[in-house]
Amino acid sequence: MTQAPEIPEATRRRHDREIVALAVPAFGALVAEPLFVMADSAIVGHLGTAQLAGLGVASALLTTAVSVFVFLAYATTAAVARRVGAGDRPGAIRQGMDGIWLALLLGIAVIAVVLPLAPAIVDLFGASTTAAPYATAYLRISSLGIPAMLMVLAATGVLRGLQDTRTPLYVAVGGFIANAALNVGLVYGAGLGIAGSAWGTVIAQCAMATIYLTVVVRGARRHGASLRPDAAGIRASAQAGVPLLVRTLSLRAILMIATAVAARLGDADIAAHQITLSLWSLLAFALDAIAIAGQAIIGRYLGAADTKGARAACRRMVQWGIATGVVLGLLVVAARPLFLPLFTSDPVVKDAALPALLMVALSQPICGIVFVLDGVLMGAGDGPYLAGAMLVTLAVFVPAALLVPALGGGLTALWAAMTLMMTVRMATLWWRSRSGRWLVTGATR
Numbered sequence: 001m002t003q004a005p006e007i008p009e010a011t012r013r014r015h016d017r018e019i020v021a022l023a024v025p026a027f028g029a030l031v032a033e034p035l036f037v038m039a040d041s042a043i044v045g046h047l048g049t050a051q052l053a054g055l056g057v058a059s060a061l062l063t064t065a066v067s068v069f070v071f072l073a074y075a076t077t078a079a080v081a082r083r084v085g086a087g088d089r090p091g092a093i094r095q096g097m098d099g100i101w102l103a104l105l106l107g108i109a110v111i112a113v114v115l116p117l118a119p120a121i122v123d124l125f126g127a128s129t130t131a132a133p134y135a136t137a138y139l140r141i142s143s144l145g146i147p148a149m150l151m152v153l154a155a156t157g158v159l160r161g162l163q164d165t166r167t168p169l170y171v172a173v174g175g176f177i178a179n180a181a182l183n184v185g186l187v188y189g190a191g192l193g194i195a196g197s198a199w200g201t202v203i204a205q206c207a208m209a210t211i212y213l214t215v216v217v218r219g220a221r222r223h224g225a226s227l228r229p230d231a232a233g234i235r236a237s238a239q240a241g242v243p244l245l246v247r248t249l250s251l252r253a254i255l256m257i258a259t260a261v262a263a264r265l266g267d268a269d270i271a272a273h274q275i276t277l278s279l280w281s282l283l284a285f286a287l288d289a290i291a292i293a294g295q296a297i298i299g300r301y302l303g304a305a306d307t308k309g310a311r312a313a314c315r316r317m318v319q320w321g322i323a324t325g326v327v328l329g330l331l332v333v334a335a336r337p338l339f340l341p342l343f344t345s346d347p348v349v350k351d352a353a354l355p356a357l358l359m360v361a362l363s364q365p366i367c368g369i370v371f372v373l374d375g376v377l378m379g380a381g382d383g384p385y386l387a388g389a390m391l392v393t394l395a396v397f398v399p400a401a402l403l404v405p406a407l408g409g410g411l412t413a414l415w416a417a418m419t420l421m422m423t424v425r426m427a428t429l430w431w432r433s434r435s436g437r438w439l440v441t442g443a444t445r
Contacts, residue, residue: 015316019293025165027289029156032172036201037063039180043187044197051194054134057127058198062142065110066149067252071244072103073157075237077295078381079444080161085303086443089162093225096158096216098233102241103154105234107147114143134194141198148202148209155212160296167215171208179204243383250390254397254421261401261414269411272352275343276415280360283328287368290320291375298379305441310380314433317372325368332361352411359415366422373429380438381445389428397421 037059045052076099083092114121122135156168182203186196220227255277262273294317301310332339336357340350377386400417403409432438 011312012316015297015313016320018297018313019290019317019320022160022163022165022293022296023289025169026160026292027286028169029165029172030285030288030292032169032176035176036179036204039176040183040197040201043180043183044194047187047193050128050130051134053128053131054136055138055194055197057122057125057131057135058138058142061121061125061139062146064252065114066146066153068245068248069103069106069150070153070248071241072099072106072150072153073160074244074295074378075099075240075381075383076154076157077160077292078299078379079237079240080158081163081296081299081379082303082381082445083443084162085300085306087304088443090220090223090225091443092161093158093216093220093223094230095233095237096154096161097220097225097227098230098237099154099157100151100213100216101229102234102237103150104147107150110146110150111143114146115140118143138194138198141195142201145202145205148205151209152205152212155209155216158216159212160292161299162219163296163300165292165296171211174211175204175208178207240381240383243387244378246387247383247390250387250394254394257398257401258414258418261404262411264405265411265414268346268348268352271344271346271349272356272411273414275340275349275353276356276360276411278343279332279339279357280418283332283360283364283367284371286324286328287321287371288375290317290324290368291371291378293317294372294375295379298376299381302380302439302441303443307439307441310439314373314376317376318369318433321368321372322365323368325365328368329361329364332357332364336361355412356415359412359419363419363422366419366426370422370425370429373426373433377429377432377438380440382432382438385432385438389425389432392428393421393424396424 040055040059041052044055076096079095079099080092083089083095118136118139119132122132122139127135152171159165159167179201182200183197186192186200187194188196190196192199217227219225259270259273259277263270265273294314297313297317298310301307301313336354339357340353344350344353374386397417397420400420401414404413404417407413
Protein backbone atom coordinates (compact mmCIF):
# COMPACT_ATOMS: atom_id res chain seq x y z
CA MET A 1 0.00 0.00 0.00
CA THR A 2 0.95 3.62 -0.22
CA GLN A 3 2.49 5.01 2.92
CA ALA A 4 -0.07 6.51 5.27
CA PRO A 5 -0.24 7.60 8.89
CA GLU A 6 -1.99 5.44 11.46
CA ILE A 7 -5.73 5.35 10.80
CA PRO A 8 -7.72 7.08 13.58
CA GLU A 9 -10.03 4.80 15.54
CA ALA A 10 -13.17 6.60 14.35
CA THR A 11 -12.08 6.20 10.72
CA ARG A 12 -11.35 2.50 11.25
CA ARG A 13 -14.79 1.96 12.72
CA ARG A 14 -16.40 3.77 9.78
CA HIS A 15 -14.47 1.64 7.30
CA ASP A 16 -15.34 -1.51 9.23
CA ARG A 17 -19.05 -0.67 9.05
CA GLU A 18 -18.81 -0.03 5.31
CA ILE A 19 -16.90 -3.24 4.66
CA VAL A 20 -19.29 -5.39 6.69
CA ALA A 21 -22.38 -3.74 5.20
CA LEU A 22 -21.19 -4.50 1.67
CA ALA A 23 -19.20 -7.72 2.13
CA VAL A 24 -21.68 -9.82 4.15
CA PRO A 25 -24.56 -9.61 1.65
CA ALA A 26 -22.06 -10.01 -1.21
CA PHE A 27 -20.82 -13.25 0.35
CA GLY A 28 -24.38 -14.57 0.57
CA ALA A 29 -24.99 -13.79 -3.11
CA LEU A 30 -21.70 -15.41 -4.13
CA VAL A 31 -22.49 -18.62 -2.23
CA ALA A 32 -25.99 -18.76 -3.74
CA GLU A 33 -24.62 -18.86 -7.30
CA PRO A 34 -23.02 -22.36 -7.22
CA LEU A 35 -26.13 -23.69 -5.50
CA PHE A 36 -27.90 -23.46 -8.88
CA VAL A 37 -25.63 -26.17 -10.28
CA MET A 38 -25.85 -28.23 -7.10
CA ALA A 39 -29.67 -28.14 -7.19
CA ASP A 40 -29.74 -29.12 -10.87
CA SER A 41 -27.32 -31.99 -10.19
CA ALA A 42 -29.35 -33.30 -7.27
CA ILE A 43 -32.58 -33.27 -9.29
CA VAL A 44 -31.20 -34.59 -12.58
CA GLY A 45 -29.10 -37.22 -10.80
CA HIS A 46 -32.23 -39.27 -10.10
CA LEU A 47 -33.00 -39.53 -13.82
CA GLY A 48 -29.95 -41.69 -14.46
CA THR A 49 -26.18 -41.72 -14.80
CA ALA A 50 -26.17 -40.69 -18.47
CA GLN A 51 -28.37 -37.66 -17.76
CA LEU A 52 -26.18 -36.60 -14.84
CA ALA A 53 -23.04 -37.02 -16.94
CA GLY A 54 -24.62 -34.92 -19.69
CA LEU A 55 -25.54 -32.23 -17.18
CA GLY A 56 -21.97 -32.27 -15.84
CA VAL A 57 -20.50 -31.55 -19.28
CA ALA A 58 -23.09 -28.92 -20.24
CA SER A 59 -23.04 -27.08 -16.91
CA ALA A 60 -19.24 -26.96 -16.96
CA LEU A 61 -19.37 -25.38 -20.42
CA LEU A 62 -22.03 -22.87 -19.38
CA THR A 63 -20.23 -21.96 -16.16
CA THR A 64 -17.01 -21.37 -18.08
CA ALA A 65 -18.75 -19.31 -20.75
CA VAL A 66 -20.46 -17.07 -18.19
CA SER A 67 -17.43 -16.73 -15.89
CA VAL A 68 -15.36 -15.43 -18.81
CA PHE A 69 -17.69 -12.41 -18.89
CA VAL A 70 -17.49 -11.67 -15.17
CA PHE A 71 -15.80 -8.40 -16.15
CA LEU A 72 -19.34 -7.15 -16.82
CA ALA A 73 -19.84 -7.03 -13.05
CA TYR A 74 -16.35 -5.87 -12.11
CA ALA A 75 -15.93 -3.06 -14.66
CA THR A 76 -19.49 -1.82 -14.13
CA THR A 77 -19.05 -1.73 -10.35
CA ALA A 78 -15.96 0.47 -10.61
CA ALA A 79 -17.41 2.82 -13.24
CA VAL A 80 -20.72 3.30 -11.41
CA ALA A 81 -19.04 3.77 -8.02
CA ARG A 82 -16.84 6.54 -9.44
CA ARG A 83 -19.88 8.40 -10.70
CA VAL A 84 -21.58 7.98 -7.32
CA GLY A 85 -18.52 9.38 -5.56
CA ALA A 86 -18.52 12.34 -7.93
CA GLY A 87 -22.14 13.07 -7.01
CA ASP A 88 -23.44 12.14 -10.46
CA ARG A 89 -26.05 9.48 -9.77
CA PRO A 90 -27.86 9.93 -13.12
CA GLY A 91 -24.51 9.46 -14.85
CA ALA A 92 -23.82 6.42 -12.67
CA ILE A 93 -27.05 4.74 -13.75
CA ARG A 94 -26.43 5.74 -17.37
CA GLN A 95 -23.00 4.10 -17.12
CA GLY A 96 -24.61 1.01 -15.68
CA MET A 97 -27.12 0.84 -18.53
CA ASP A 98 -24.24 0.84 -21.01
CA GLY A 99 -22.89 -2.26 -19.24
CA ILE A 100 -26.31 -3.94 -19.36
CA TRP A 101 -26.70 -3.23 -23.09
CA LEU A 102 -23.22 -4.66 -23.66
CA ALA A 103 -24.22 -7.78 -21.71
CA LEU A 104 -27.30 -8.23 -23.90
CA LEU A 105 -25.27 -7.94 -27.10
CA LEU A 106 -22.64 -10.40 -25.87
CA GLY A 107 -25.34 -12.83 -24.78
CA ILE A 108 -26.95 -12.78 -28.22
CA ALA A 109 -23.54 -13.41 -29.81
CA VAL A 110 -22.94 -16.41 -27.54
CA ILE A 111 -26.33 -17.89 -28.45
CA ALA A 112 -25.48 -17.49 -32.14
CA VAL A 113 -22.36 -19.60 -31.58
CA VAL A 114 -23.68 -22.21 -29.14
CA LEU A 115 -26.99 -23.17 -30.79
CA PRO A 116 -25.56 -24.49 -34.08
CA LEU A 117 -22.27 -25.75 -32.62
CA ALA A 118 -23.58 -27.43 -29.44
CA PRO A 119 -23.04 -31.04 -30.65
CA ALA A 120 -19.49 -30.27 -31.79
CA ILE A 121 -18.67 -28.45 -28.53
CA VAL A 122 -19.98 -31.35 -26.44
CA ASP A 123 -18.00 -33.83 -28.54
CA LEU A 124 -14.86 -31.70 -28.17
CA PHE A 125 -15.13 -31.98 -24.39
CA GLY A 126 -15.21 -35.77 -24.56
CA ALA A 127 -18.79 -36.58 -23.59
CA SER A 128 -19.60 -40.28 -24.00
CA THR A 129 -22.03 -41.44 -26.69
CA THR A 130 -24.71 -42.04 -24.05
CA ALA A 131 -24.25 -38.68 -22.29
CA ALA A 132 -23.72 -36.52 -25.39
CA PRO A 133 -27.42 -36.24 -26.42
CA TYR A 134 -28.40 -35.09 -22.94
CA ALA A 135 -25.48 -32.64 -22.78
CA THR A 136 -26.40 -31.22 -26.18
CA ALA A 137 -30.06 -30.80 -25.28
CA TYR A 138 -29.25 -29.13 -21.96
CA LEU A 139 -26.61 -26.86 -23.52
CA ARG A 140 -28.87 -25.69 -26.35
CA ILE A 141 -31.82 -24.90 -24.12
CA SER A 142 -29.75 -23.31 -21.34
CA SER A 143 -27.87 -21.13 -23.83
CA LEU A 144 -31.13 -19.24 -24.36
CA GLY A 145 -30.70 -17.95 -20.82
CA ILE A 146 -27.14 -16.66 -21.34
CA PRO A 147 -28.24 -13.10 -22.23
CA ALA A 148 -30.19 -13.02 -18.96
CA MET A 149 -27.20 -14.44 -17.05
CA LEU A 150 -24.87 -11.78 -18.46
CA MET A 151 -27.40 -9.02 -17.81
CA VAL A 152 -27.61 -10.24 -14.22
CA LEU A 153 -23.80 -9.85 -13.98
CA ALA A 154 -23.91 -6.30 -15.33
CA ALA A 155 -26.91 -5.28 -13.23
CA THR A 156 -25.25 -6.73 -10.14
CA GLY A 157 -22.29 -4.47 -10.92
CA VAL A 158 -24.64 -1.49 -11.18
CA LEU A 159 -26.12 -2.11 -7.74
CA ARG A 160 -22.73 -2.82 -6.17
CA GLY A 161 -21.48 0.46 -7.61
CA LEU A 162 -24.49 2.15 -6.05
CA GLN A 163 -23.27 0.63 -2.73
CA ASP A 164 -26.16 -1.86 -2.65
CA THR A 165 -25.22 -5.52 -2.12
CA ARG A 166 -28.43 -6.46 -0.34
CA THR A 167 -30.63 -6.49 -3.43
CA PRO A 168 -28.30 -8.92 -5.27
CA LEU A 169 -28.44 -11.19 -2.21
CA TYR A 170 -32.25 -11.20 -2.18
CA VAL A 171 -32.41 -11.82 -5.93
CA ALA A 172 -29.83 -14.62 -5.75
CA VAL A 173 -31.65 -16.41 -2.93
CA GLY A 174 -35.02 -15.96 -4.65
CA GLY A 175 -33.53 -17.20 -7.92
CA PHE A 176 -32.16 -20.32 -6.25
CA ILE A 177 -35.52 -21.17 -4.68
CA ALA A 178 -37.37 -20.56 -7.96
CA ASN A 179 -34.82 -22.60 -9.91
CA ALA A 180 -35.16 -25.58 -7.56
CA ALA A 181 -38.97 -25.47 -7.63
CA LEU A 182 -39.12 -25.11 -11.41
CA ASN A 183 -36.66 -27.95 -11.91
CA VAL A 184 -38.66 -30.35 -9.76
CA GLY A 185 -41.93 -29.35 -11.44
CA LEU A 186 -40.66 -29.51 -15.01
CA VAL A 187 -38.36 -32.53 -14.67
CA TYR A 188 -40.78 -34.78 -12.78
CA GLY A 189 -44.17 -33.05 -12.73
CA ALA A 190 -44.23 -32.26 -16.46
CA GLY A 191 -42.06 -35.26 -17.35
CA LEU A 192 -39.62 -33.20 -19.44
CA GLY A 193 -36.51 -34.90 -18.05
CA ILE A 194 -33.20 -33.07 -18.41
CA ALA A 195 -34.82 -30.57 -20.80
CA GLY A 196 -37.10 -29.54 -17.93
CA SER A 197 -34.05 -28.78 -15.79
CA ALA A 198 -32.63 -26.59 -18.55
CA TRP A 199 -35.91 -24.73 -19.04
CA GLY A 200 -36.24 -24.22 -15.28
CA THR A 201 -32.80 -22.59 -15.18
CA VAL A 202 -33.63 -20.38 -18.18
CA ILE A 203 -36.89 -19.21 -16.61
CA ALA A 204 -35.22 -18.52 -13.24
CA GLN A 205 -32.38 -16.55 -14.86
CA CYS A 206 -34.83 -14.51 -16.96
CA ALA A 207 -36.88 -13.75 -13.85
CA MET A 208 -33.74 -12.58 -12.02
CA ALA A 209 -32.77 -10.35 -14.95
CA THR A 210 -36.28 -8.90 -15.03
CA ILE A 211 -36.13 -8.01 -11.34
CA TYR A 212 -32.73 -6.38 -11.75
CA LEU A 213 -33.90 -4.41 -14.77
CA THR A 214 -36.99 -3.25 -12.88
CA VAL A 215 -34.80 -1.92 -10.06
CA VAL A 216 -32.38 -0.19 -12.45
CA VAL A 217 -35.14 1.27 -14.63
CA ARG A 218 -36.92 2.69 -11.59
CA GLY A 219 -33.66 4.32 -10.49
CA ALA A 220 -33.11 5.71 -13.98
CA ARG A 221 -36.57 7.26 -14.10
CA ARG A 222 -36.17 8.66 -10.60
CA HIS A 223 -32.95 10.41 -11.54
CA GLY A 224 -33.78 11.26 -15.14
CA ALA A 225 -31.17 8.95 -16.68
CA SER A 226 -31.58 7.75 -20.26
CA LEU A 227 -32.30 4.08 -20.88
CA ARG A 228 -31.51 4.09 -24.58
CA PRO A 229 -28.44 2.28 -25.89
CA ASP A 230 -25.51 4.61 -26.44
CA ALA A 231 -22.91 3.35 -28.90
CA ALA A 232 -20.07 5.38 -27.37
CA GLY A 233 -20.96 4.25 -23.84
CA ILE A 234 -21.25 0.59 -24.84
CA ARG A 235 -17.91 0.82 -26.64
CA ALA A 236 -16.32 2.38 -23.55
CA SER A 237 -17.71 -0.39 -21.36
CA ALA A 238 -16.27 -2.99 -23.71
CA GLN A 239 -12.87 -1.29 -23.75
CA ALA A 240 -12.81 -1.18 -19.95
CA GLY A 241 -13.69 -4.87 -19.84
CA VAL A 242 -10.98 -6.13 -22.21
CA PRO A 243 -8.11 -6.00 -19.68
CA LEU A 244 -10.29 -7.70 -17.07
CA LEU A 245 -11.16 -10.35 -19.66
CA VAL A 246 -7.44 -11.00 -20.16
CA ARG A 247 -7.02 -11.25 -16.39
CA THR A 248 -9.91 -13.71 -16.08
CA LEU A 249 -8.73 -15.88 -18.97
CA SER A 250 -5.23 -16.02 -17.48
CA LEU A 251 -6.63 -17.15 -14.14
CA ARG A 252 -8.82 -19.76 -15.83
CA ALA A 253 -5.75 -21.01 -17.70
CA ILE A 254 -3.90 -21.44 -14.41
CA LEU A 255 -6.72 -23.50 -12.92
CA MET A 256 -7.03 -25.63 -16.06
CA ILE A 257 -3.26 -26.27 -16.18
CA ALA A 258 -3.28 -27.25 -12.50
CA THR A 259 -6.08 -29.74 -13.15
CA ALA A 260 -4.28 -31.13 -16.22
CA VAL A 261 -1.07 -31.62 -14.21
CA ALA A 262 -2.99 -33.31 -11.38
CA ALA A 263 -4.56 -35.68 -13.91
CA ARG A 264 -1.07 -36.76 -15.02
CA LEU A 265 -0.19 -37.63 -11.41
CA GLY A 266 -2.77 -40.44 -11.24
CA ASP A 267 -6.42 -41.12 -10.36
CA ALA A 268 -5.96 -40.68 -6.62
CA ASP A 269 -4.17 -37.36 -7.09
CA ILE A 270 -6.73 -35.91 -9.50
CA ALA A 271 -9.51 -36.96 -7.13
CA ALA A 272 -7.70 -35.34 -4.20
CA HIS A 273 -7.02 -32.26 -6.34
CA GLN A 274 -10.71 -31.82 -7.10
CA ILE A 275 -11.53 -32.01 -3.40
CA THR A 276 -8.80 -29.50 -2.56
CA LEU A 277 -9.80 -27.17 -5.39
CA SER A 278 -13.45 -27.23 -4.29
CA LEU A 279 -12.45 -26.11 -0.79
CA TRP A 280 -10.06 -23.48 -2.19
CA SER A 281 -12.92 -22.13 -4.33
CA LEU A 282 -15.29 -22.05 -1.35
CA LEU A 283 -12.77 -20.09 0.72
CA ALA A 284 -12.37 -17.71 -2.21
CA PHE A 285 -16.02 -16.68 -1.84
CA ALA A 286 -15.35 -15.28 1.64
CA LEU A 287 -12.31 -13.34 0.45
CA ASP A 288 -14.01 -12.23 -2.77
CA ALA A 289 -16.79 -10.66 -0.71
CA ILE A 290 -14.24 -8.26 0.81
CA ALA A 291 -12.86 -7.62 -2.69
CA ILE A 292 -16.34 -6.67 -3.91
CA ALA A 293 -16.65 -4.23 -1.02
CA GLY A 294 -13.26 -2.86 -2.08
CA GLN A 295 -14.43 -2.30 -5.65
CA ALA A 296 -17.43 -0.28 -4.52
CA ILE A 297 -15.72 1.69 -1.73
CA ILE A 298 -12.52 2.57 -3.61
CA GLY A 299 -14.42 3.60 -6.73
CA ARG A 300 -16.59 5.93 -4.66
CA TYR A 301 -13.63 7.54 -2.88
CA LEU A 302 -11.72 8.13 -6.11
CA GLY A 303 -14.82 9.52 -7.80
CA ALA A 304 -15.04 12.00 -4.94
CA ALA A 305 -11.31 12.86 -5.41
CA ASP A 306 -10.61 11.65 -1.86
CA THR A 307 -7.23 9.95 -2.25
CA LYS A 308 -6.62 10.06 1.51
CA GLY A 309 -9.86 8.19 2.13
CA ALA A 310 -8.99 5.67 -0.62
CA ARG A 311 -5.58 5.00 0.94
CA ALA A 312 -7.06 4.55 4.40
CA ALA A 313 -9.82 2.26 3.10
CA CYS A 314 -7.28 0.19 1.17
CA ARG A 315 -5.13 -0.19 4.23
CA ARG A 316 -8.03 -1.24 6.42
CA MET A 317 -9.31 -3.75 3.86
CA VAL A 318 -5.87 -5.34 3.62
CA GLN A 319 -5.97 -5.79 7.39
CA TRP A 320 -9.37 -7.43 7.00
CA GLY A 321 -8.01 -9.68 4.25
CA ILE A 322 -5.07 -10.85 6.34
CA ALA A 323 -7.21 -11.46 9.43
CA THR A 324 -9.84 -13.34 7.42
CA GLY A 325 -7.12 -15.41 5.74
CA VAL A 326 -5.63 -16.38 9.09
CA VAL A 327 -9.03 -17.44 10.44
CA LEU A 328 -9.84 -19.43 7.29
CA GLY A 329 -6.43 -21.11 7.39
CA LEU A 330 -6.92 -22.20 10.99
CA LEU A 331 -10.40 -23.51 10.16
CA VAL A 332 -8.99 -25.59 7.30
CA VAL A 333 -6.35 -27.12 9.58
CA ALA A 334 -8.93 -27.91 12.24
CA ALA A 335 -11.57 -29.24 9.84
CA ARG A 336 -9.37 -31.37 7.57
CA PRO A 337 -10.24 -34.69 9.30
CA LEU A 338 -13.97 -33.83 9.12
CA PHE A 339 -13.96 -32.35 5.61
CA LEU A 340 -12.41 -35.22 3.66
CA PRO A 341 -14.94 -37.97 4.61
CA LEU A 342 -17.66 -35.83 3.01
CA PHE A 343 -16.06 -36.47 -0.38
CA THR A 344 -14.26 -39.82 -0.21
CA SER A 345 -13.71 -42.94 1.84
CA ASP A 346 -10.62 -43.94 -0.16
CA PRO A 347 -7.59 -43.81 2.18
CA VAL A 348 -5.23 -43.22 -0.76
CA VAL A 349 -7.16 -40.12 -1.82
CA LYS A 350 -7.28 -38.91 1.77
CA ASP A 351 -3.52 -39.35 2.15
CA ALA A 352 -2.93 -37.31 -1.01
CA ALA A 353 -5.37 -34.56 -0.01
CA LEU A 354 -4.29 -34.02 3.61
CA PRO A 355 -0.91 -32.33 2.93
CA ALA A 356 -2.39 -30.45 -0.04
CA LEU A 357 -5.07 -29.02 2.24
CA LEU A 358 -2.31 -27.94 4.62
CA MET A 359 -0.77 -25.94 1.76
CA VAL A 360 -4.16 -24.35 1.16
CA ALA A 361 -4.38 -23.43 4.85
CA LEU A 362 -0.92 -21.87 4.90
CA SER A 363 -1.67 -19.80 1.80
CA GLN A 364 -4.90 -18.23 3.06
CA PRO A 365 -3.34 -15.04 4.52
CA ILE A 366 -1.60 -14.54 1.16
CA CYS A 367 -4.91 -15.13 -0.61
CA GLY A 368 -6.53 -12.57 1.68
CA ILE A 369 -4.10 -9.86 0.56
CA VAL A 370 -4.42 -10.88 -3.10
CA PHE A 371 -8.21 -10.81 -3.22
CA VAL A 372 -8.45 -7.49 -1.39
CA LEU A 373 -5.85 -5.70 -3.49
CA ASP A 374 -7.35 -7.20 -6.64
CA GLY A 375 -10.66 -5.63 -5.64
CA VAL A 376 -9.04 -2.31 -4.74
CA LEU A 377 -7.33 -2.02 -8.12
CA MET A 378 -10.50 -3.07 -9.93
CA GLY A 379 -12.38 -0.36 -8.04
CA ALA A 380 -9.72 2.08 -9.19
CA GLY A 381 -10.26 0.99 -12.80
CA ASP A 382 -6.66 -0.24 -13.02
CA GLY A 383 -7.55 -3.04 -15.42
CA PRO A 384 -4.52 -2.81 -17.75
CA TYR A 385 -2.14 -3.31 -14.84
CA LEU A 386 -4.19 -6.24 -13.52
CA ALA A 387 -4.06 -7.87 -16.96
CA GLY A 388 -0.29 -7.45 -17.22
CA ALA A 389 0.29 -8.69 -13.67
CA MET A 390 -1.84 -11.78 -14.32
CA LEU A 391 0.10 -12.60 -17.48
CA VAL A 392 3.35 -12.37 -15.48
CA THR A 393 1.84 -14.69 -12.88
CA LEU A 394 0.80 -17.15 -15.59
CA ALA A 395 4.34 -17.09 -17.04
CA VAL A 396 5.79 -17.98 -13.61
CA PHE A 397 3.20 -20.64 -12.79
CA VAL A 398 3.31 -22.65 -16.04
CA PRO A 399 6.94 -23.87 -15.75
CA ALA A 400 6.59 -24.39 -11.99
CA ALA A 401 3.51 -26.58 -12.50
CA LEU A 402 4.98 -28.53 -15.42
CA LEU A 403 8.08 -29.30 -13.38
CA VAL A 404 5.98 -31.09 -10.74
CA PRO A 405 5.48 -34.37 -12.68
CA ALA A 406 8.83 -33.99 -14.45
CA LEU A 407 10.64 -34.01 -11.12
CA GLY A 408 8.48 -36.75 -9.64
CA GLY A 409 6.54 -34.41 -7.37
CA GLY A 410 3.05 -35.13 -6.09
CA LEU A 411 -0.11 -33.21 -5.34
CA THR A 412 1.49 -31.32 -2.45
CA ALA A 413 4.16 -30.02 -4.82
CA LEU A 414 1.47 -28.91 -7.25
CA TRP A 415 -0.28 -26.96 -4.52
CA ALA A 416 3.07 -25.49 -3.53
CA ALA A 417 3.18 -24.20 -7.13
CA MET A 418 -0.33 -22.80 -6.63
CA THR A 419 0.91 -21.05 -3.47
CA LEU A 420 3.84 -19.67 -5.47
CA MET A 421 1.34 -18.37 -8.00
CA MET A 422 -0.61 -16.54 -5.30
CA THR A 423 2.64 -15.17 -3.84
CA VAL A 424 3.60 -13.72 -7.22
CA ARG A 425 0.15 -12.16 -7.50
CA MET A 426 0.53 -10.69 -4.03
CA ALA A 427 3.93 -9.21 -4.89
CA THR A 428 2.69 -7.56 -8.09
CA LEU A 429 -0.46 -6.19 -6.45
CA TRP A 430 1.38 -5.02 -3.33
CA TRP A 431 3.96 -3.17 -5.44
CA ARG A 432 1.21 -1.43 -7.40
CA SER A 433 -0.71 -0.45 -4.29
CA ARG A 434 2.41 1.07 -2.74
CA SER A 435 3.24 3.00 -5.89
CA GLY A 436 0.07 5.08 -5.65
CA ARG A 437 -0.32 5.08 -9.44
CA TRP A 438 -3.80 3.63 -9.07
CA LEU A 439 -4.99 6.75 -7.26
CA VAL A 440 -6.57 8.38 -10.32
CA THR A 441 -9.47 10.59 -9.31
CA GLY A 442 -12.55 11.84 -11.13
CA ALA A 443 -15.92 10.64 -12.36
CA THR A 444 -14.15 8.65 -15.10
CA ARG A 445 -10.68 7.19 -15.24
